[in-house]
Amino acid sequence: MAQLYSTAPAPLLCTLAMLFKMSLSVDHVPMLLWSTQRSQWNPDTAMHEGHVVSAQELTVLLQSLFTQNSRNLVLFLQDRLSVDDFTYLSESYGNKNPFQNVQEILQSSPSSLVLPAVDCEATRYLLSFLQESGDWKLTNVTNLDVSQLEVNASEGNLLVVQLQPLVSGLKEISTLEAIAENDKIIRKVTMDLQERGIHFSVIFTAVRPSRISRRTNVVAELRRQLMATEEEDDLSYPPLNMTTGNYTCILFYASNFSLKANSSVFVDLTNATFVTQNVDISASECSDSNTTLSLKYTKPVNGISSLEIRFLMTNKFYEGSARQWSTLDSVEIIQDGEKFAKFNVSVISAPAEYSFHCQLVGTSNLYPARLVPANNEAKNWDVFISRLQIQGFNIENNQFSYASDCTGFFTPVIWMGLVTSVILLWILTYGIHMIMQLTTNSRFDDPKGPALSVPQTE
Numbered sequence: 001m002a003q004l005y006s007t008a009p010a011p012l013l014c015t016l017a018m019l020f021k022m023s024l025s026v027d028h029v030p031m032l033l034w035s036t037q038r039s040q041w042n043p044d045t046a047m048h049e050g051h052v053v054s055a056q057e058l059t060v061l062l063q064s065l066f067t068q069n070s071r072n073l074v075l076f077l078q079d080r081l082s083v084d085d086f087t088y089l090s091e092s093y094g095n096k097n098p099f100q101n102v103q104e105i106l107q108s109s110p111s112s113l114v115l116p117a118v119d120c121e122a123t124r125y126l127l128s129f130l131q132e133s134g135d136w137k138l139t140n141v142t143n144l145d146v147s148q149l150e151v152n153a154s155e156g157n158l159l160v161v162q163l164q165p166l167v168s169g170l171k172e173i174s175t176l177e178a179i180a181e182n183d184k185i186i187r188k189v190t191m192d193l194q195e196r197g198i199h200f201s202v203i204f205t206a207v208r209p210s211r212i213s214r215r216t217n218v219v220a221e222l223r224r225q226l227m228a229t230e231e232e233d234d235l236s237y238p239p240l241n242m243t244t245g246n247y248t249c250i251l252f253y254a255s256n257f258s259l260k261a262n263s264s265v266f267v268d269l270t271n272a273t274f275v276t277q278n279v280d281i282s283a284s285e286c287s288d289s290n291t292t293l294s295l296k297y298t299k300p301v302n303g304i305s306s307l308e309i310r311f312l313m314t315n316k317f318y319e320g321s322a323r324q325w326s327t328l329d330s331v332e333i334i335q336d337g338e339k340f341a342k343f344n345v346s347v348i349s350a351p352a353e354y355s356f357h358c359q360l361v362g363t364s365n366l367y368p369a370r371l372v373p374a375n376n377e378a379k380n381w382d383v384f385i386s387r388l389q390i391q392g393f394n395i396e397n398n399q400f401s402y403a404s405d406c407t408g409f410f411t412p413v414i415w416m417g418l419v420t421s422v423i424l425l426w427i428l429t430y431g432i433h434m435i436m437q438l439t440t441n442s443r444f445d446d447p448k449g450p451a452l453s454v455p456q457t458e
Contacts, residue, residue, distance in 0.1 A: 028052045028117040029209050030083040032102065034109035035201040036194070053115050055122035059129070061113070065201055066134050071156040072200035073136070074193070075127065076186055079165040079256070079270060081206030083116045085179065098180040101187035102204065123205050124237055127276055130158060140278060141189065161189055162271040165256055166210065175210075207237060207275055237274045239389070241398060242284045242293065248398045249286035250293050251355070252311070256386035261335070263382070267301050269309075283308075289315050291392035308334040313392040315352050324352035326393050331371055333381055341378035343371035350404035355391035358406035369406045 031053075053061070065073055086099055097103070106112045131138060136158035163182040166175050186204065193200055239253035253274070259267040272278045273295065283294035293311040300307050310332040317324050328348040333341040347369045350356040361369040362383045369388075373379045391400055 027120045027209055029081055029120060029123055029206045030086075031058075031115040031118045031123070031203065031205040032106065032112075033115070033201065033203050034106055034112040036110060036199045037201075038110040051117075053118045053122065055119060055125075058115075058118060058122045058126075061115075062130075062133075071134065071136075072159075072193075072198055073130065073157070074159045074161065074189060074200055074202045075130065076161050076163055076182075076189075076202065076204040077127070077271060077275065078163045078182060078204075078206040080208055080210035082209040085210060098176055098183055101183045105187065105190060118205065120208055123207060124275075126203075126205065127160065134158075140272075140276070159189075160276065161185065162268070162276070164266070165258065165268055165270055207271075239400070240273055240277070240279075240281070242281050242286065244286055248395045249392065250284060250291060251389075251391045251395060251398075251400055252293055253389045253400075254385050254387060256384060258384045259333070260382040260384075261304070262380050265301060265303060267304065267307070269295075269297065269300060272297060272300065286392070288393070291315070293390075293392070305336050307336075308332075310334075311390065311392075313390075315393045325349055326352045326354075326356070326391075328356070328390065330374070331383070333378070339377055340375070341381050342374040343378050343383070344374045346370050346372060347406055353394050354402050354404045355389055355400040356406070357387075357389045357403035359387060361385040361388045361406075 065071070106114070130136065134156050136156045138158050138160065141159050141161045163185060164178060166178045186202075190200075190202065239251045241248050241252075242250035254270065257269045257273055259269065261267065269279075278297070280296035280298075281294060283292075283296065285292045285294075291313045293313075295309045297307045299305060311328060312330045312332070313326055313328050315324055315326045326349065328345045330345055331343045333339075333343075335341075343363070348356055348358065348361070358369045360367040361371070362385055363371050363373070363381070364384075371383050373381075389400060389403060394401065
């Protein structure tokens, strides 16, 4: 269920999970809004239960942001967030409340608004909508040092803070720590602006839900779906495409695209690559035999002025299979135009007509598709890519072709099951053989006759 609230959020956030469970048809995320100015939103505004705020309705609700006296807007954008995270994580870990600062800010704000359910289609293009709807001065906050930002109160300022992504595939405590760290970031940014006497409004939301709602069509159709056959609503954001004229020659997608330099500097490139597309791909090259995807970032984090990542792919004919195969040969990282790191790639290949998909790609030994350091500089980098899908040849209709997955048919789990079955079958066969070797006595004592005497020779 989704209902619109504009009162103090302390008791509200405790009931959001129960409201969320009743909404089954649309993927949606919560959106929290607050402002340093009073009467920013109409307190009488309400929507019926079970309603999910659409893109058109969200446009109406955000109109007040464009007409306020002080047009300063801060957008906190997280990769994944669901409304039941507000209660589930707090209840699961006792007194630890990862949203403590957000709740306190909402309570103390002169005007606030909580939307438990907003259609992901609306949040997916929220940044583009804000840029088009107002004459904003866009600033991407990466080093979180707001005190050095030049905010002109007479102009419209849009500050975009890309929060660190939640850790996926690990223990829940990692998600708790990531949310708690983002909660501290939100408090730091807002407090710095308030101390400078700047009036502003805030939007805190995510690109996709962290807990996908159950759908009736998914229950009826339990099967693996890759991006080539998924519905558009299942995508958190569109893939990055490199076009030459009207021709798309490269498609690249990842749910998580991040690096770590020298085991200390974490660089998350997911939002900059796919959501805000604050990346330069003009140096990419396409041909029938060689394709290079070049991703250039300017000041992705504090301490790194420029960063370029190259994916080098080839398309060759192999006589053994009598067909063309596309292969990702290497990945290169260039930091500040000087430090060059090169990785050799294993297992990333597919028929030239297909795309390639893999759930986990990176430098870890546990990943099915590995990036192996090819020089000493590469040993200083760790690469993490989740749900990678890439295609550099034979793209039709600007969409991924059928995906060749990195996981073969005989996975380690299948092999373990087969080996265990063979061992159990051998034990069963041996037991039956031993039972068949048992013999019974051919002579028995007669209680009415003399005792049976068996000679030692028998």
